[in-house]
Amino acid sequence: MGTPHSRRTDDELELILDETGDWIVRDADGFITWPFGSLREALDCARERNVAGEWVDSLARLSTDRIVVFRDQLQRLADRIAWDTPW
Secondary structure, three states, X not given: OOOOOEOOOHHHHHHOOOOEEEEEEEEXXXXXXXXXXXXXXXXXXXXXXXXXXXXXXXXXXXXXXXXXXXXXXXXXXXXXOOOOOOO
């Protein structure tokens, strides 16, 4: 059984975009790119990898709250912060 994780609403994630924390980016094969100092930095990496044609599966914060942001929510968050390049 895996370690429990926690999901947040889009509004809650938007509020912590620049909050300091250790975030990782996980691809479809389970490989991890890290650490990133904020959710915004991890999202930027995920967007760059997506634009390059790489599949990003999720982002996760390595703390006691273990927040995980899955791909469907990454796309919505990207729309909310209005990147110049598409997801």
